[in-house]
Amino acid sequence: MAEAFLSPSWYRVAGRRLALKPHVAVHIHRYRGRIWYVLQDGASRRVHRLTPTAMTLLDRLDGRRTLDEVWSEVAGELEDLAPSQEQTIQILTQLHAADLLAGDEAPLIEELVERYDTQRRREQAKRGRNPLSISIPLFDPDRMLAAMARRLPPRSGIFALLLWLVVVLPAAVLAVLHWRELTRTTSDQLLSLQNLALIACIYPVVKALHELGHGLVAKRFGAAVHETGVMLLVFYPVPYVDASGSAAFGSKWRRAAVAAAGIAVELWLAGLALFLWLVIEPGTLRALAYNVMLICGASTLLVNGNPLLRFDGYYVFTDLMEVPNLGQRANRWWGELGERVVFGLRRLRADIATRREKVWFALYAPASYVYRLVLAFSIALFIASEYYVAGVLLAVWSLTQSVGKPLWTIASRIATNPRLTDRAMRVYATLGLGGGALCAALFLVPIPHRTSAQGVVWLPDHAQLRARAPGFVGAALAGLDNSVSRRQPLFQLADADLDGRIRLQKAKLREAMLRAEAERFGDQSKLVLQLREVEDERATLARYEERAGFRTVSAEAAGRFEVARFGDLPGRYVKEGETLGHVLPETTAFLRVVVTQDDIDLVRYRLVGVSVRLASELGRVIPAGIVREIPAAQDELPSPVLSLDGGGPFATEPREGGRLRTLQRIFQFDVEMAEPPRQARFGTRAYIRFEHDWEPLGLQAWRRVRQTFLALFHA
Incomplete structure (x- = not known):
């Protein structure tokens, strides 16, 4: 429901004679077939978007007629579409704060000085509000960029696009093919002092080319570029160019081209760096190429080119999707929705957003907030893994900006909103009950608690044919893939050294028996010693x-006889305990499951139930139970299926040859399925769910956060 058409505050502004200042230029934009007007301030280079209704009112403010006369005339023409008095006051207040209106009274010198000081304090506060992004203006590059733009050939844009595609598309394919090599570098290598020094030298150069792309494209399309300087971004000094004049372009394609120019330059540089990285030997030059890829590729995909952050990708996205001011409007939409739903306030202004725009508002604001929060803490944790104090300070600042500041803003808005004064009891009751309900839901109400793991179908111990003694493998005593019975001999090992020892020992036994027989009627004390020697030799034999x-290797259970490399076994020497083959049962009920360190205590001490889904039968849930835990933590996977290369969750050490050595300690369990399927083959992937005691969501989240910090800081 819209607000009242008249305002009790109208008498304060009704007699003013206002007009737009001469340096304000008006441009027309079209978004989804609807016309918007853009006011461009030639002094501050800022732009302000207005609806056709608001522009109809401003267009008639000529400085001679009063505001009340103009508003009455517009209200009579537009009728239901006319802005209310309260909306008119809000529009004029915003334009006055932006210093775009001239009044019928000459401004006092004190007012001008105060406005200038206020604007300067706002700029300084804006620069100091974010220690990761502090802007320091240096000079006006407009004439330099104009000279460079004039030297470009007429169809340079098409040539640049083709050159960009020739480099970036093959580089993207090569990056996918060499992804494992590219991601092999660890955090200690990236954050080493030597590598950080190299990044510090590369970063300003890359960003200078990035900003040059913005400035050249903006100037080529006719925009003024009057400011360039240095921005302290993530503590590194990097250049920047203010190309905000492009926001006045009527074509969305031109606006998007200016915003995308920096992204295109960085991706092009990343492609060239990848080509260089692939053809040169390890060394300083290769490290330089890798860091160029890291800066141009990672920063573009995660930060600069991501529309969830208000950098270049955001402006490209909003221009192409024709949703202007998406971030601000989405936040305002959520704020007004909260006021209506929670506090029962009526809508402050007429809703001019389309249904499709409201969908964008509903999705964008929470997605952007969550992404900023995750990205900030990920960077903080990554830095803290090598530089503890810097990472913790960054995490505290991220928490303050991402959680503390929004909460403070909401609280301030509630406390200073005059529309909530007469609803104080409802506001306090709503906040109190809502906060209490949220705390109770997080920390008092138990919910199902589960952890997941992966494993493989595993054969029981009796299915493995192991050599119980060392020796050379003779011919197999049963045919491959034949069914064998329990205790049927399958292999005969030969050990000439053991045969020789047995013959020698038999000779020693006969000799000891002859000496004992010789002493039978002699010295009885010697006879006792000889008899003991006979017993020792007999025991050794x-x-x-x-x-x-x-x-003799025999089957411990009935099944099908299988050997991996049947033809290589005869004549091969095997050690004691080495696996020769398997006797596969018709079905197996056992799984070998790998559990991480984070979940081991829950699996050991708080287990309620176990269920299994096999990759071959994902639709079937099989009840199961733990039958054995492999003692002590290990660092080797039981099967390559569980490694990242095999589609599993565990990263392995690439320099370990054929070993499946994990980068973290793991624990292994044997799980038995209650109803094993007949189609389960040895090595099939299995997904295991462990059911634990119910626990509130807040306690579950706290455990994960605590484990993350303990693992990160090796505590």
Whole structure:
């Protein structure tokens, strides 16, 4: 419901004679077939968008007629579409604050000085509000850029686009093909002092070319570029160019081209750096090329080119989608929605947004907020892994800006909003009950608690044919893929050294028995010693013969006889415990499951139930239970299926050859399925869900945050 058409404050401004100042230029933009008017301030280079209704009112402010006369005339013409008095006051207040209106009274010198001081304080506060982005203007580059733009050939844009595609498209394909090599660098290498010094030298050069792209394209299309300087971005001094004059362009394609110019330059540089990185040997030059890729590629994809942050990608997106001021309007839409739903306030202004724009508002504001929060804390944690104090300070600042500042803004808006004065009890009750309900929901109400893991279908121990003694493999005693019965001999190992020891030991035993027989009627004390020697030799022979019996490898259970490399086994020497083959049962109920350090305590001490989904039958949930834990933490995966290369969740050390050594400690469990499917083959991936005691969401989140910090800081 819209507000009242008249305003009790109208008498304060009704008699003023106002007009736009001469340095204000008016441009027409079209968004989704609707006309918007853009006011460009030639002094401050700022732009302000107005609706046709508001522009109809401003266009008739000529400095001779009073505001009340103009508003009455517009209200009579537009009728229901006319702006209310309160809306008119708000529009004029915003334009007056931007110093775009001239009045019928000469401004006092004190007012001008105060306005100048206020504007200067705002600029200084804006620069100091974000320690990661502080702007320092240096000089006016307009004449320099104009001279460069005049030297460009007439169709230089088409040539530049073709050159960009020739470099960037092949580079994107090569980046995918060499992704593992590109992502092999660890945080300690990236954040080493030597590499940071190299980045400090590269970053300003890359950003200078980036800003030169903005300035040249803007100047080529006729925009004025009057400011360039240095911005302290993430503590690095980088150049910037103020190309905001392009916002007055009537063509959305030109506006988007200016915003995208810097992104295109960086991606082009990243492509060239990738080509160089692939063809040169390791060294300083290769490290330089890698850092250029990191700066131009990562910063473009994650920050500068991402529309969720208000950098170049945001302006490209809003211009092409024709949703002007998306970020501000989305925040305002959510704020007004909260006022209506929570506090029951009526809508302050007529809603001119289309249904499609409201969808963008509903999605963009929360997505942008969450992304900024995740990105800020990810950067802080990444830096803290090598530089603890700097990372913690950055995390505190991120928390203050991302959580503390929005909460303070909301609280201030509620406390200073005059429309909430007569609803104080409802406001306080709503805030109190809402905050209490939120805390209760987070920390008192238990919800299901689950953790997930992956594993593989695993054979039971009795299915593995292991050599119980060392020796050379003879011919197989059963055919491959044949069904075998329990205790059926499958391999016979040969050990000439053991055979020789047995023959020697038999000779020693016979010799000891003859000496004992010789002393039978002699010295009885010597006889006792000889009999003991006979027993020792007999025991030694028994051990050798027992080991000789181990040379026969038999099936411990019935099943199908399989060997991975059947033809390579005969004549091969195997060690004790080495696997020769398998006797596969018709079905197996066992899984080998890998659990991370973060979840091990929950699996050990707070387990309620286990369920399994096999990759071959994702639609079926199989109840299961843990039957055994492999003692102690390990760093080697049981199967390549669980590695990143195999589609699993665990990264492995690339320099370990054929070993599947993980970058983190892991724990392994044997899980038995209650109803094993007959189609489950050895090595099939399995998804395991562990059910734990119910726990409030806030406590679950706190445990994960605490584990993240402990792991990051090696505590």
